[in-house]
Each structure stands twice: as C-alpha cells, then as structure tokens.
Amino acid sequence: MSTELNKNDINSKVLPTGEDLGGARQEFNITVYTENQIGLLNRIAIIFTRRKINIDSLNTSPSEIESIHRFNIVITETEEVVRKVCRQIEKQVEVLKVYYHTNADIIWQEMALYKVPADVIAEKASVERLLRENGARAVVIRKDYIVFETTGHREETDNLISVLQPFGLIEFVRSARIAIIKDSDGFNRKLREFEQDQPGEDVNENEYLNQGQKVFTM
Amino acid sequence: MEVAQQDVLTAPEEKAGIELSGSAALLEALLVEGVDTIFGYPGGAIMPIYDALYDYKEKLNHILVRHEQGGIHAGQGYARSSGKVGVVFATSGPGATNLVTGLADAQIDSTPLVCITGQVFAHLLGTDAFQETDVINITTPVTKWNYQVTDAEEIPEAIAKAFYIARTGRPGPVLIDITKNAQIQKFNFKGYTPCNHIRSYRPKPIVRPQFIEQAAKVINEAKKPFILWGQGVLLGSAEQEFKAFVEKSGIPAAWTILGAGAIPTDHPLNVGMLGMHGNYGPNVLTNECDVLIAIGMRFDDRVTGRLDKYAKQAKVIHLDIDPAEIDKNVKTHVPVWGDCKETLPLLTNLVEAKQHTEWLAKFNEFTRQEVEAVIDAELHPTSGEMTMGEVVDQLNNLTNGDAIIVTDVGQHQMVGCRYAKFNKTRSNITSGGLGTMGFALPAAIGAKFGAQESTVVAIIGDGGFQMTLQELGTIMQSGVDVKIIILNNRFLGMVRQWQELFNERRYSFVDIQSPDFVQVAKGYGIAGKCIKEREELQSSLKEMLDHKGSFLLEVFVTKENNVFPMVPQGCSVSEIRLK
Numbered sequence: 001m002s003t004e005l006n007k008n009d010i011n012s013k014v015l016p017t018g019e020d021l022g023g024a025r026q027e028f029n030i031t032v033y034t035e036n037q038i039g040l041l042n043r044i045a046i047i048f049t050r051r052k053i054n055i056d057s058l059n060t061s062p063s064e065i066e067s068i069h070r071f072n073i074v075i076t077e078t079e080e081v082v083r084k085v086c087r088q089i090e091k092q093v094e095v096l097k098v099y100y101h102t103n104a105d106i107i108w109q110e111m112a113l114y115k116v117p118a119d120v121i122a123e124k125a126s127v128e129r130l131l132r133e134n135g136a137r138a139v140v141i142r143k144d145y146i147v148f149e150t151t152g153h154r155e156e157t158d159n160l161i162s163v164l165q166p167f168g169l170i171e172f173v174r175s176a177r178i179a180i181i182k183d184s185d186g187f188n189r190k191l192r193e194f195e196q197d198q199p200g201e202d203v204n205e206n207e208y209l210n211q212g213q214k215v216f217t218m
Numbered sequence: 219m220e221v222a223q224q225d226v227l228t229a230p231e232e233k234a235g236i237e238l239s240g241s242a243a244l245l246e247a248l249l250v251e252g253v254d255t256i257f258g259y260p261g262g263a264i265m266p267i268y269d270a271l272y273d274y275k276e277k278l279n280h281i282l283v284r285h286e287q288g289g290i291h292a293g294q295g296y297a298r299s300s301g302k303v304g305v306v307f308a309t310s311g312p313g314a315t316n317l318v319t320g321l322a323d324a325q326i327d328s329t330p331l332v333c334i335t336g337q338v339f340a341h342l343l344g345t346d347a348f349q350e351t352d353v354i355n356i357t358t359p360v361t362k363w364n365y366q367v368t369d370a371e372e373i374p375e376a377i378a379k380a381f382y383i384a385r386t387g388r389p390g391p392v393l394i395d396i397t398k399n400a401q402i403q404k405f406n407f408k409g410y411t412p413c414n415h416i417r418s419y420r421p422k423p424i425v426r427p428q429f430i431e432q433a434a435k436v437i438n439e440a441k442k443p444f445i446l447w448g449q450g451v452l453l454g455s456a457e458q459e460f461k462a463f464v465e466k467s468g469i470p471a472a473w474t475i476l477g478a479g480a481i482p483t484d485h486p487l488n489v490g491m492l493g494m495h496g497n498y499g500p501n502v503l504t505n506e507c508d509v510l511i512a513i514g515m516r517f518d519d520r521v522t523g524r525l526d527k528y529a530k531q532a533k534v535i536h537l538d539i540d541p542a543e544i545d546k547n548v549k550t551h552v553p554v555w556g557d558c559k560e561t562l563p564l565l566t567n568l569v570e571a572k573q574h575t576e577w578l579a580k581f582n583e584f585t586r587q588e589v590e591a592v593i594d595a596e597l598h599p600t601s602g603e604m605t606m607g608e609v610v611d612q613l614n615n616l617t618n619g620d621a622i623i624v625t626d627v628g629q630h631q632m633v634g635c636r637y638a639k640f641n642k643t644r645s646n647i648t649s650g651g652l653g654t655m656g657f658a659l660p661a662a663i664g665a666k667f668g669a670q671e672s673t674v675v676a677i678i679g680d681g682g683f684q685m686t687l688q689e690l691g692t693i694m695q696s697g698v699d700v701k702i703i704i705l706n707n708r709f710l711g712m713v714r715q716w717q718e719l720f721n722e723r724r725y726s727f728v729d730i731q732s733p734d735f736v737q738v739a740k741g742y743g744i745a746g747k748c749i750k751e752r753e754e755l756q757s758s759l760k761e762m763l764d765h766k767g768s769f770l771l772e773v774f775v776t777k778e779n780n781v782f783p784m785v786p787q788g789c790s791v792s793e794i795r796l797k
Contacts, residue, residue: 035418039354039364046359087542093363093383096418194417 027056028082029101029108029179032071033063033187035094044071044095047088053077057110059176064186068096074177096194101181108179112157113139114148114164115171121146125167134160145170235408240370241270241401244334247377247410249277253305255296255667256280257289261309262349264336266401268307281667281696284688286313288660290320291686294329295664298647299622299672301455303384304664306333311349314356314395319654321360321391326651327476328453330389332380340368340397353395362390370403378413387421388540389453423541423555430561433535433552434568436509442577443469444500444507444532446492446521449476449650450514450539456559457481457643460513463566468573470581472500474515476650479640483619489581493521494785495632498592498794499584501785504529505792506580513537514558517547518651527790537561591796592782597637603776604752606633606705612756613675613703614639616763621673622647622665626658626682629711632781634677644669656685662700663692673701673763680706680732690742693768701762702770704735707777715780739770746770 034040041060048055056074063070075082082100090098118141121127127146131137136150150160157174238246244267248256256278260268271280283289286308293304308317314335324331338347354366363383367376373396380392437443445467451460457480464471464481470489473480481488490497492504501523504510510532515521522528525547536544537554544553554561596607610633613621619639625631625648640646647665649657662676683704693700710728717725736746745765749758755773762769785794 038366039358042355043358050359084542084546087546091540091542093416093419191417194420 023078023080025076025078027074027076027103028079029103029106029177030071030073030075030082030086030089031099031101031179031181032073032089033096033098033190034069034071035096036067036069037094040092040094041071043092044073044089047085048073048075051081051085053081053085057177059178061178065188065191068187068191072177072179097187097190099181099184101179105183106179106181108153108177109151110154110157110175110177111149111151112160112172112174114150114160114169115145116148116164117168117170118142118144118146121164121167130163134163136160235406237404238407239266239270239401240367240373240396240403240405241267242273243370243373243405243407243410244377244396244401245270245274245278246407247374248305249274250410250412251377251381252302254279256305256307257283257292257296257664258307259283259286259289259309259313260307261311261313261336263310263338263398264307264313264334264396264401266398267334267336267396270401279667280307281663281692281698283660284691285686286316287319287656288663288686288689288692290317290324290331290333291654291657291660292664292667292689292692293331293333294320294324294327294657295624295647295661295666296668297324297329297331297664298661298668299644299665299674300668301644302668303330303332303381304668306331307335308333309336309349310338310353310395311351313349314351314353317393318356318360319652321357321393323649323652323654323657324391325360325362327649328389328449329391330384331391332377332384333391333393335393335395336401337366337395337397339399341399343368343397353393357393360391361393362388364393364395366395366397367400368397370400370405373400374407374410375413378411379416382413382416383419387419388450422539422557422560425556425560425564427564429552429554430564431568433511433537433554434565436533436535436552437467437469437511437565438568438570440509440533442503442507443467443509443511443574444503445469445471445511445513446474446500446504446515447471447477447480447513448474448515450537450558451477451480452514452643454514454539454557454559456514456557456562459559459562459566461485463562463569466566466571467569468571468578469511470574470578472497474518474521474650475635475646475648477515478635478646479643482641483639484641487578489578490585491636493518494523494787495636495781495783496521496785497585497636498588498783498796499581501783501791501794502584503580505531505790507532509533509535511535511537512548513562514539516540516543519547522547523785523789523791523793527792537565588783588796593637596633596779599752603750604755604773605779606630606707606775607637608752609703609705609755609759609773609775610634610637610677612759615756616759617673617675619645621645621675622662622669624648624658624662624665624674624676626676626678627653627655627712628679628682629707629715629779629781630677630679630705632712633705636781638677645672655679655682658682659686659700659702660689660692662702663689663696663698666698666700674699675701675703675763677703677705679711680704680708680735681710681730683735684730684732687738690739690744693744694742698768699766700768701765702739702768703759703762704770704772705775706732706735706772707775707779708732709777711779712781714778718778718780719784719786735770735772744768744770746772748772748774750774
C-alpha cells in the first residue's frame, strides 16, 4: 500500500489530521466501492440518517470490476462531516473503499425524461429548436405524447422543465447523479492489494469451504 | 486483535463430506471455534437447532436463561471476562427483538458476540408469518455485521465469517439469522474452516512508522504528558505492552471505566478514573497537560465534558485500531493507527525513560484534596446510614482486588468503578457506552462462566435489579456461583441526584419501591441476607463470599447521597465539582 499522503485515500489511514475542516457546506460526491451484498444499501443509508443528513442523490451500479459495486452518493455538508461519514461507511465489513470529492474533482451527469402531450407541443413549439437548444432528443414519439430525454448537469435538466412546462408537461423524472473521478486510475490495483492484504496461510476465501486438505472433518 | 484461540483442525485426507443438517453444521462450527458455553432460549423458529443441540449436550454447555435480554447480557459478561466470543441463541420475532438492547450495548462497548436467531421458513419471509420480524433490518444499526442464511450450504461460511468479524479488529456483535428450512435442510457438509481473510474487511490498519516516530518525538519533548487509556488495551490483550510503555515513559495514566484493570489500581502511575464522576486530578489536569496520549479510547462525552473546552492546550496523540475514531470527537495531532499491542512496543522503544516527579506530584496533591473533600466521608463514615462507598471499600478488604466486579448502571456503578480495587485485567465489567440498567445480574452470570476460577461479585442498585431479576431463575437452574450485592437507597439514585442538583429537587418518579429481595431470592432457592447496620457489614460480606453458591446481600444505604466529584453536563472537565 502506498505511503504518500493522499487526501482521497481514506483507507490508507494517512489523512492529514487535526486540521480544521469546518468550512462551508457544499455538495460532496461520495464514491463507495463495495461487495454486492443484500442489506448493504441499508447499512450505508443509515449512516446518513443517523446524523440526520439528507441524501441528495444515490446511484448504485456495477463498477469497472466485475462483482464490485459502486455507489455514487451526493450530500450537502461540510468537509469535516463528510470525512467522518466516509470513515463510518468504510468501516462496514463489505465496503472496500470510500472516496469523497467536490464537484470540481469529478465529471458528472444526470439524465432526465420528460413526457409532454404530442398535440400541444407539435402545434405550439418549434420542436426541432427546442431539442437543439436543450441538447435533448425524443425517445418516444406517439400520437398522444412525446418523451424527451436530456443528460447533463442539474441546471440543464431543470431548464428543460421550465421550457416544457407551458406545453403541459405530464411527467418528469430525473436519475441520480453518476460521476467519474478525474484523477482516479480505477480500482483494479487497489482491489489486488485488498485481496492480498494479510491473507492467512493459504486460505483466501471461505468459498463453501471446499478446499479438501484444509478442511476439518468430523 | 485475536481475542479467542482458534482451533484449526485439519483432516488427514480429503473427504467427500457427510450428510448433515444445517443445525448440526452450525453446532460443528461452534465446536471448531472453541465455543464451550451458549446462552439461549428456545422457540418455534429455532427448534431444529435446539433439536440438534440435544445431541451436543456433552460438548456445548447451553445455559437456559429467563429472557433473551438476559441471554445476550450473559453472553457479554462471558466475552468480557474470558476474552472469547460470547454466543447467544434466540428464536425469531420477540426472541430476536429482545436481543436488541444487548446488541446495542455490545456494539457501543465493542464486545465480541455471535448471536444466532431462528427465522421463519424462507418461503414465508415478508408474509407477516407467525413470529416473523425483519431481524436483519432491525439489528443493522446495532451490529458490526449481520447476515440472513436461507440455505444450509451457506452455514459454514456464514458462521466462519461471523466469528472472524466479531473478534478481530475492533470487536463487536454479529447476528446470523437462519431460516427454519436452512436449519432442517440436509446438505453435503465438507467440514469447517475458520475464516481469516475477507477482502473487503481489514481489521487492523497498517502501522505507519512515521507516525510512531512523530508521536515519540512529541512525547519526548513533553513537560506534562498525560495518558488516557481505555478498553482498547484490554481488547488488544496489550496490558503488558501498556504497562511497559507507562513505566518507561513515567507518564501518569488515567482510565475510562471500561479500561479499568489494565494496570492495577495501586500502580504508582495509575492516577485514577476519567470522566463525569472520575477523579479530581485526572479531570482538572486534562486541561493543564501539554501532551495527551489517548490509547484505545474514544473520547466519549462522559469523559470529555464540553468539547470546545477540552484539552485545548495539549497536543493530542491518539492510538486506535478504528480509523473512524481518529478526529471523531477530539482533533488529533498525531494519529497512531493500529492495534495497540503492535504500536505500543514500537512507541516504547522510541520514548526516553523518564520520571515526571513534579507533574505526578500534582496528581497526588489533587488526590489528597479529593480524599479530604469526598473520599474519606464516602469510605469511612462513622455515623448515620451506610454509604455505597464503604460497602465497596469493605469488599476490597476481603477480595483484595482479585474479584471480578460487575456493576449495573447508576450511582452504585460510579461508586463501584471509583472505589473497587482491580488487581487483574478483565475484572471490571459494566455497561459503559449504552448505560443499560439490568445489565449486571445476567452479565455476572456470564462472567462467571467465562472465568470459573474467579469470584464474581455483582453490585446492583435496587432499580436495575428489578429490570432483570428473572435471571435469578438462571442462577437457580444452572447452579452458577454469583455473589449479588444490592445497594438499596430506595431511589433511582442517579436520576434523583440530577433532579436534586439541576431540577430544584423536583423528585419526579424516582422513589421506586422494591419487594423483599431476600424473600425473592429465597423463592429461587438462593441464600440471602438484608442488612441495615454498619456493624453487620463486614461479617455479612464475609458470609456472602464464604457461602458455597450464590448469595444475595441487600444493603440499605443512605437515601440521598450524591456521587462526587461531578462534571456537570455542558461543563468543562476542569469545572469538576467536589460537592
């Protein structure tokens, strides 16, 4: 494991300590690499609810590594609170690693869908211009309604709501935020470290304990 | 840290395995893990496990408790006195929910437990079946790890992980919920291998020499260094390493209540107890030291008092195995992540051998003041009703600090922890973080099973005793030898003390009535005695200790004594009051 001081590397336990991280509340993006385990979402969520922190956005997805899951969580808090929360999350048995970043440290996107009545929009709007100006596209076009989709930052998806509202927006939904960390080189190397970190004797995993000679038999 | 020995049995040759039920596989797993005692209570959804247990009666000593809360507190007492993992069985629904208080207690006090709960058949999950409760979700916040088994084949791996997680790193309670079908199901059991690695779980942070060096430098430059130690020293079995560090560095050391006993009460560098009802010197001088060395403790609010006035002048060195504790409450200047059994010797090597004579004398001067203002009157009153302190003091004279003292929660707990003599490690067992009234009686039962050769004395208030007194039935049936002292002040004393001091003596629902405890004990076949006069105290304590088997001694003590010193809530530790 590397020994250089790395702010993002919570697990390497070399966070600078003692400094005042108070600061202002702002959006933080928490990235959590985990095993795929039932109940883990709850275990992570209650760490926020216990401190009465609202989760602004939460997304779970596969990661760059098969079988490893990745949570993207967005909260608005001070860095001090975020760090404490991240340490509590990382403490969970099935959590491999937690990183937190400000919006400036990541590339992020949210996707939104909008359903509008086909007749109104066709009659009153210049659909082509509307799509072009908002980076949107039509996903479904039916006689009775049209579904538009756009992807971008919050302002962009919000903006299209106000554009479509006059045309009788029927339904709107926005996805959670997904984010890529700018200066991350992925999780592969880290995972290899974890798999080799203090494995006892030859036993790596207790995979149904079917390793003949290592097995206790009555 | 490994707190239990591991029996790794290896088979001489490869075997195809044998047909076994999930229940039998569970019990086989417990045997390999070195389990000798189980505290439990049967019920519908755990019946297959109890049926299998019938054939393991000779190998696994199952103690039938009277309530699942009693069962889990007994498991905690067992774990705390023995250093091994406590094992608890309970059925689904109410059986499992009755464990929750004990789980929360074990979680906050880092006690290693493996709790097995029965669950309804897997096909009934989510149907509001009889005695179905969502145990996994109820217990998630109060367990280090939990897991629901719905297939017998998962049992060996789940149990192996449970024990590994419960006892390693910062220990804690683990709950495994096993559906009834998995208990019954037969499968090809290929044996049991204890777990020693989970890739997503690193129990010990890596020790980083640069921080040890930094810590040693700060300590060597310190003029008035001060050590605070907690249960981490005990959990890491690092008592020897700790003693060596304290003695070489010559630094005065004070303890949190869960840390008591790591070095003996009489050790010249042991300057006493921290916290709200701790000793005078350690509290006041926290705000005077120049370096604060915290070892295996978590700066609980009962220890720190008001945080923004806590040791602001000091550089803080924090040794802890749990990275989430660093900077959680008190800002650390030098974090020493790691198991203190490993980090302390490294630090001891680098610190200079010193004696802080003048600084230590300051502590002793505060002790003198405290003795004069508080302790003398508490331990050696000559008139009036008996005090809690003199009971503990007389007990010390008879046990000489070699007994395991189990306390409940409240005034008697503070008095017990303050004045009991601890010569040995793991001899102070109490509910620290959660403050669970009713803890002591069942925990004392468990403590005795975990340390059979020791005398176990439970000191309990009249309120707390009535919360779990049904466990007298467990004592009766198991024949366990536990000495019980009820310090009866006819009040819920600690709440009354606060009402007196902060609520203008508005005694709101604290005047609790009690039954004739000696008669109650007699009903359970337990010998007992009630005393009200000072003259009877010493001989009665002796009678209790000499009695073969359990004994209940009820002592009437002053109704309205207060525990002092006291750091009032919201005050700084240096604002500690002597009266």
